[in-house]
Amino acid sequence: MSALSNDNWSRRSIFRAAAGMAAAGTLAACGGNNGRGGGSGSGPQLNQMFHAYGEAGTEQAIKRYAAAYKDASVNTQWITSADFESKLFATLLTKNAPDLFEFHPQIQMVKSGQVADLSDIVNPVKDDFNPADITSHTVDGKIYGVRMIDDPQFFFYRPSLFKKAGVKVPETLDELIEAAAKLTTGKVKGLYVGNDLHAIVNPLIWSAGADTLNAKNEIAYHTPEVVEGLKKMRKLFTSGDLLLGAPTDYWDPSSLVQGLCAIQFCGMWAMPVFQKAFGDDLGIFPFPKTVDSGKQSVYNGGWSMFVNAKGKNVDAAKEYVKWLWIDQKKYQEDWATSYGFHIPPRKSIAATATKLKSGLPAEGVKLFNEFGHFDNIGWTQAMIQASWDVMANCVRKSGDPEKALDECDKTVNRELKKLFG
Amino acid sequence: MSTTTKLDLASPAPAKASPAKPRRGLWGSRTFNFWLFAAPFLIGLIVFIYVPIGWSIYLSFFDARFTVTPDKFIGLENYTYMLTDPKFVGSLGTFTVFAAFIVPTTWALSLSLALLVNRLKFMRAFFRSVFFLPTACSYVAASLIWKMSLFSGVRFGLANTVIGWFGIDNIAWLISPNPPWYWLVIVTARLWLQSGFYMILFIAALQNIPEELYEAAAIDGAKRGWQTFRHITLPQLRATSTAVVLLLLIAAYQAFDEFFNLLDKTTWGRPPLVELYYTALGTEQDYGAGSAGAVILTVLIIIVTLLQGKILGFGRGDESK
Numbered sequence: 001m002s003a004l005s006n007d008n009w010s011r012r013s014i015f016r017a018a019a020g021m022a023a024a025g026t027l028a029a030c031g032g033n034n035g036r037g038g039g040s041g042s043g044p045q046l047n048q049m050f051h052a053y054g055e056a057g058t059e060q061a062i063k064r065y066a067a068a069y070k071d072a073s074v075n076t077q078w079i080t081s082a083d084f085e086s087k088l089f090a091t092l093l094t095k096n097a098p099d100l101f102e103f104h105p106q107i108q109m110v111k112s113g114q115v116a117d118l119s120d121i122v123n124p125v126k127d128d129f130n131p132a133d134i135t136s137h138t139v140d141g142k143i144y145g146v147r148m149i150d151d152p153q154f155f156f157y158r159p160s161l162f163k164k165a166g167v168k169v170p171e172t173l174d175e176l177i178e179a180a181a182k183l184t185t186g187k188v189k190g191l192y193v194g195n196d197l198h199a200i201v202n203p204l205i206w207s208a209g210a211d212t213l214n215a216k217n218e219i220a221y222h223t224p225e226v227v228e229g230l231k232k233m234r235k236l237f238t239s240g241d242l243l244l245g246a247p248t249d250y251w252d253p254s255s256l257v258q259g260l261c262a263i264q265f266c267g268m269w270a271m272p273v274f275q276k277a278f279g280d281d282l283g284i285f286p287f288p289k290t291v292d293s294g295k296q297s298v299y300n301g302g303w304s305m306f307v308n309a310k311g312k313n314v315d316a317a318k319e320y321v322k323w324l325w326i327d328q329k330k331y332q333e334d335w336a337t338s339y340g341f342h343i344p345p346r347k348s349i350a351a352t353a354t355k356l357k358s359g360l361p362a363e364g365v366k367l368f369n370e371f372g373h374f375d376n377i378g379w380t381q382a383m384i385q386a387s388w389d390v391m392a393n394c395v396r397k398s399g400d401p402e403k404a405l406d407e408c409d410k411t412v413n414r415e416l417k418k419l420f421g
Numbered sequence: 422m423s424t425t426t427k428l429d430l431a432s433p434a435p436a437k438a439s440p441a442k443p444r445r446g447l448w449g450s451r452t453f454n455f456w457l458f459a460a461p462f463l464i465g466l467i468v469f470i471y472v473p474i475g476w477s478i479y480l481s482f483f484d485a486r487f488t489v490t491p492d493k494f495i496g497l498e499n500y501t502y503m504l505t506d507p508k509f510v511g512s513l514g515t516f517t518v519f520a521a522f523i524v525p526t527t528w529a530l531s532l533s534l535a536l537l538v539n540r541l542k543f544m545r546a547f548f549r550s551v552f553f554l555p556t557a558c559s560y561v562a563a564s565l566i567w568k569m570s571l572f573s574g575v576r577f578g579l580a581n582t583v584i585g586w587f588g589i590d591n592i593a594w595l596i597s598p599n600p601p602w603y604w605l606v607i608v609t610a611r612l613w614l615q616s617g618f619y620m621i622l623f624i625a626a627l628q629n630i631p632e633e634l635y636e637a638a639a640i641d642g643a644k645r646g647w648q649t650f651r652h653i654t655l656p657q658l659r660a661t662s663t664a665v666v667l668l669l670l671i672a673a674y675q676a677f678d679e680f681f682n683l684l685d686k687t688t689w690g691r692p693p694l695v696e697l698y699y700t701a702l703g704t705e706q707d708y709g710a711g712s713a714g715a716v717i718l719t720v721l722i723i724i725v726t727l728l729q730g731k732i733l734g735f736g737r738g739d740e741s742k
Contacts, residue, residue, distance in 0.1 A: 082685075085704045093489060112487040187576060195574070195596055196686040237597070244593035245574015260575055381704040392688045397598045407507070418486070 043072040044316045049091070049098035050076060051084035051303075054252055055269065055339035065324055065331045072316050082249075085381055092308065099317040102148065102303045105137045105377040107419055109306070110144050116309035119143045121322040125346075132374040133345040137304060139377060145304035146325045148335060149342035152368040153199065153267040153299045156253075156274050160281045161262045171296065172289045173207070173232050176263075180241040183262035189243035192261035194250030197233070197395060198388040200265060202373070203287035204229050205387075206297035212379045212387070217420050219412055221387070222405045229290035230394050230401040237395050253277075267301065268364045269340030275360065284363060286371045300372040302342070343368055378419070386411035474719070477712040485709035499713035508688060509714055512696035513721075519692060520673040522608050527669055528662070531616045535623030536650075549624070553617040560614060560678035567610045568595060568683050572602075598689045607690070610679050615672065619665050626661035630654065674722075693718055 050062055059078050066074035077098060079087050091097055092114060109115045122143045126134060133147040162168070165183050170176040180190030193200045205212060208225035236242055243261040248254040253273040256264035265287075266274075274282050286296040305325050307317045324331060329349055336344040337355045343365060344350045356365055386408045393404040447453050476489075481499050483491035503509050538548050555563075571579045574593035581591045594602045634653050643649050655662075680695045691699070693714070701711020 083703070086702060089487070089704060089706050090702055093487070108487065114487065198686050240590065243575070244596040245572075245578070247569050247573055247575065382707075385699075385704055388686050389688045392686060396596060396687070397689065418484075 043070075044313045046072045046074045046100065046313055046317055046320055047096075047098045048074060048076050048320075049088060049101040050078055051102065052078055052080040053269075053339070055272075058339045061335060061339065065328070065335075068331075069320060069323060071323075072313075072320055074320060089381075092310075097308055097311060099311040099313050100305060100307050100321060102305055103145075104301070105145055105304060105375050106380045107139060107377045108380045108382075108415075110139045110377075111419060113309055115144050116307040116314055116318065117142045117144060118146060118307060118318065118321065121318060121326055122146060125326055128346050128348050130345045130347065130350075132300070132372075133302075136375045136377055145306045146321055147302060147304045147345040148325055148332070150300050150302040150345050150368065151267050151269055151342055152364060152372060153203070153265065153301060154284050154286050154364070154367055155263050156256055156266050156270070157263040157283050157285070158256075158278055158281050159283050162283075165262075169283070169285050170288050172292065173204075173229060176288050177232065177236045177239065177241075180236065180263065181239060184241040188259060189261045190241040191236070191263045191265075192243040192246060192250065192255045193265040195244060195246060196388070197237070197391045199250045200287065201387045201391055202299050203297050204233065204290055206299075206373050207287050207294045208290035209294040211373075212376055212383070213416075217378045217416060219409055219416075222409060225291045225294060227401045227405065230390070230404070232290070233391075233395045234398065234401075267340075268361075268368075269342055271341045271361060271364060272339075282360060284360065284367065286367050296371050297373055298367050298371040300368055300374045302345070302375075378416075380415060380419070382415050383412045477715050479712075480708050481712035481716050483709050485707070485712070487706045489708055491709065495709070499709045500717070502710055503714045503717060506710075508691070509693075509696055509700070511689070512691050512693045515690060516674065516676075516692040518604075519607070519676065520670060522604065523611055523673050524666060524669045526608065527612060527616055527619060528665060530612060531619035531665070532623050532658075532662075534616060534620040535627055536654075538620065539624055539627045549621070552620055555613050556615065556618045558614060560610075561682055563610050563614055564679045564682035567606055567679075572606045595683055595685075598687070601689075603684060603690050606683060607679055610683075611676070615669075619669070622661060622665055623658065626658050627654070630657045 048062075048066070050059075052059070059076075062078075063076050066076055081087055085103075088098075088101055088103060092101075103109070119142050122129070122134070126143075129147065130150065133150065134143060137143050137145040137147065157169075161183060162179075165179075167179045167182050168175075170179045176191070183190035202212065205221045205226055208223065208229045210223045210226050211220040214220040237244075243255060246255045246260055250265050251267060251270070253264070253266055253270035255261050256266070257273065257277045286298045289296055305321050307314060307321060311317060329346070332344060332346065333349050333353055336342040336349065337353050341356065341361055341364070343356065344353055350356070350365075355361060389411075390401075390404045390408045393399040393407070394401040480489065480491065482494060482496060484493040484495045484498075485491035534552050538545060538552065541548060572594040573581070574591060574596060575581065576585065576591055578591075578594075580594065584592065592602060594606050630653070634657070635649060638649055638653055639645070643652070674692075675694065676692055677694045677698070680690060680692055681698070684690045697711050697714045697718075699705065700714060701708050
């Protein structure tokens with residue numbers, strides 16, 4: 001039965017080959033992007049984590065700065081997924097946690113001992129920073145992060161379209177809703193504020209004369225004015241004048257550039273792309289007054305560097321942050337103005353950043369200074385999430401604003417109790 | 422081992438038919454071979470299933486924020502929090518609605534596809550492959566196609582283009598929950614992805630039905646079509662149908678990808694796994710509450726499994742057909 005034994009032999013060899021391939025596959029999987037290698041310098045290996053910036057050249061820039069550092073080899077993880085926070089928070093609990101990462105100031109990271117105290121590297125140049133950027137990173141007198149860029153967010157529009165439709169720049173939410181209606185045509189929607197409307201939650205609160213939390217870290221957003229604003233938003237949401245379900249989110253300039261809408265809520269970072277598309281036919285305005293007693297507002301977002309206090313190379317990571325984000329002013333200016341436009345948090349750099357000195361960028365800086373609200377370190381991710389739920393529950397879904405705010409209060413109070421006792 | 426000798430006595434090998442040497446020592450031991458084959462899976466089961474379950478139960482009694490090695494015992498607080506959390510309780514409702522939609526529709530669609538393909542005289546292999554192919558597509562990729570091009574809210578989305586021909590305004594399919602168009606998007610995506618696989622199961626079962634049954638029925642005067650389908654095909658497919666329904670329920674319960682990718686920052690349309698992801702692994706990083714939710718779910722699954730065993734009797738062994 002030579003055929004049979006032959007059969008047996010080949011079956012075995014196939015099994016062996018398959019096992020070998022499986023083993024090889026496992027090994028190959030280990031060799032992928034494992035967060036090691038890639039850096040150029042000598043000394044310890046540092047891993048840094050960034051969210052994917054939309055502007056061309058940003059990833060190369062961050063890697064270029066890292067390559068220029070000699071005292072450590074710095075490897076960059078560039079996270080392209082939409083939920084950078086989740087990815088960051090989950091990775092921080094593992095062995096592959098980055099040594100340094102960019103994020104926003106949030107107190108739970110300080111309370112849980114996740115981020116290192118950077119006072120010793122920031123204090124010598126403290127006076128050169130925008131004071132608001134120091135305050136928003138300070139807990140009990142210690143500074144926990146180094147601001148890299150400030151990103152004011154406001155509306156972009158095309159004055160020519162406004163003129164054609166007979167619309168003036170809106171100063172109240174009612175005027176904005178009216179403008180959106182007038183600007184809506186068969187093919188163009190009047191207004192775009194992002195598909196899920198989460199980006200305008202804070203401006204809506206501030207423009208109603210309220211705030212997220214007050215100075216004593218108590219709820220300050222649950223006011224009759226905010227309720228009124230939410231009702232207006234529901235009206236806008238159901239009017240058919242709002243662009244919804246667009247392929248790109250609010251932070252991406254595509255919706256206005258492709259002519260899907262006439263006004264888009266976006267950020268300073270996208271200004272170069274808008275300018276390239278529309279030239280001088282471009283204007284900006286802050287979030288209008290939610291109610292007549294309110295004040296226009298601009299969210300001064302941005303990104304900061306933090307050092308993972310539970311990492312293996314805390315000192316080396318601090319050294320790198322000091323080198324790049326404190327000492328290397330050339331790189332800091334490059335980062336703030338060469339790709340998208342951002343406002344440098346360092347006064348000395350802001351003073352020399354010629355690109356932001358005239359025209360529309362200068363107007364953006366003016367809105368930033370005049371109407372800007374910075375991050376509150378006590379307003380953490382879980383609270384932010386709860387405030388997004390308000391938008392979902394009573395603007396996208398036809399829920400009662402009071403009830404939605406009550407639910408939000410429950411979550412926020414639970415967080416506040418855990419953080420401040 | 423004694424069993425080996427017993428076996429040899431009971432059924433002696435056919436006289437020297439095989440020239441192969443009998444295996445001795447370790448390789449001949451049945452116990453050793455049992456562990457050799459079972460151990461990898463058992464170890465996997467323990468390391469990846471039982472240890473995490475145990476750890477989850479442990480975590481569910483602690484205040485575990487931003488850590489999986491907590492030290493603050495809080496008793497049942499996580500359980501009361503989850504059971505009074507409208508989002509978690511709502512997610513159980515979402516799952517029920519989803520299962521009520523997807524199980525019957527997939528069952529009906531895959532059975533009809535199987536009947537159609539099975540009756541083809543030519544190009545059968547071609548159509549079988551065409552309907553089966555979507556099974557190979559990832560849920561994430563399909564979700565993105567459904568979200569960005571088929572059901573995008575702008576005027577050039579496929580669905581909006583089609584309804585535009587009839588003069589209907591653009592619909593933001595995935596953004597607004599009333600009317601709940603998002604169910605249409607989610608159900609069609611999953612139908613497209615999984616129907617082909619269950620179609621193959623049904624084709625196999627259809628080909629197992631003896632032709633004689635149909636011939637006998639024809640002689641007895643049964644009309645081809647609905648009558649034979651109702652009284653022969655369907656009863657013969659009972660075992661396969663039950664299996665398909667159970668598999669579909671399990672798949673529906675595990676649904677995550679399309680909900681996660683299609684719906685952004687909503688408070689609706691979140692089945693339990695998505696809700697728990699946001700609680701434990703998302704930005705809240707509340708492993709205590711997340712684990713409590715997981716334990717509640719596990720208890721629910723155990724109850725449902727026991728009940729269905731009692732009612733359907735599936736898995737009792739008398740279900741040979």
